[in-house]
Amino acid sequence: MGAVDSFNALPAERLEAELLACCAAPAWGTAVAAGRPFADRAGILAAADAASRELSWPEVLQGLAAHPRIGERAAGDSKEAAWSRAEQSTAAQSADDTAKAELIAANREYEERFGHVFLIFASGRSQSEILAAARERLGNDDAAERSIVTDELRRIARLRLERVLDAL
Structure with a gap:
């Protein structure tokens, strides 16, 4: 049985858990699951992308709630926490004290400005790239930043869904 057939055959409870680990917004998982078979x-990845783009801002915020601050190590032994640790580049987690302080300050300023955690697709990015993006995005208005955050969440959810499929 291939990955697609396995995905289509997953029991609803397991599928829900797998999809929530990809994106903590329940509406996203519901939309993806509704496309089966x-x-x-x-087709699975297209449905995931479409579901991400359809999320309301409150639903995006639900998805954000599961993400630690960039540079902070996700706690726990859940699949989602392990993925988060892997996605945040080693540079973001093991930067020198000055770089860590700059990232903490940028996170704090971002959260004060926008009211939620700074989210970025961190896989493969260096600490300096992440810090530069955080500083640049501080200049965005709310509408522009919401659009960027929604797309970053989409990219992360898609990467995680690809991992689910690869494991089936």
């Missing part, structure tokens, strides 16, 4: 991997 899928003909191929591309």
